[in-house]
Amino acid sequence: MSTTPTTGDLAWVLTPLLELPGVQHAVVATGDGLVEGASPGLERASAERVAAMTATLHAAARAFTTAFTDAESPRLAQTVVESELGFAVVVPAGKNTTLALFAAPDAHLGNIAYQMQVQVTALTRAMHAPTRRPDTTARP
Template sequence: MSTPSPSATDEISWVLTPLLELPGVLHAVIATGDGLVEGASDGLSRASAERVAAMTATVHASARAFTTAFTDTEQPKLAQTVVESELGFAIVVPAGENTSLAVFTTPDAQLGNVAYQMQVQVAALGRAMASPARQQDTTLRS
């Protein structure tokens, strides 16, 4: 079985490559807070990636509300949300302002390794997004 790779058309999908190389990671999506796809692994159809992105926003909002209900803390900062099923694990982590990273793994994936690599990739994404765009020098020097 070949490892899925990120779609070349999605500019920030490079964040997904190291995750998709981990044993047991099947799919990955970068989603906006309002449920739009910013990047997705090739193994997902566009329709599936859009559903995952929409559900990522919903799961993240629900987890925040759930935590608030238990703690009476408004706007708690989430580290990760994990959904376990017989088919595997869905893990969602915040990936900066209004962005989330979600992966789906097999049931036997090493979740500690996956969660760690997700944080590494979120940090890399944050650094890339904070870097100023390169300016082309339009002046000619003689």
């Protein structure tokens, strides 16, 4: 996939994922379904639908897990949907954030899942970094 810049404030996290063989699109979304970043070539309306569905999918996956286990708030590691067109993979990416991508049917999911976790770690670190303050000391 092309390394064309992605769109959105958190889109930098998507670039390494989009370079993986078979990965077609990716989105960073808030927990309530808003787009924080999207891959190029994914129209804004599609990115917004993906973000909204990501929130719904994760809520359904948690409810599904609860139905089987009676656990009140299960923590999801990933949600994978397989279809004849490929794989949709969604992972939590910090507080109130998810990372979702779509990959071709012949993509290597193990490699994709690993790289998604690497990017989640980078995103989490960036989101928890202290805010830079302007240098107020006078310079000669």
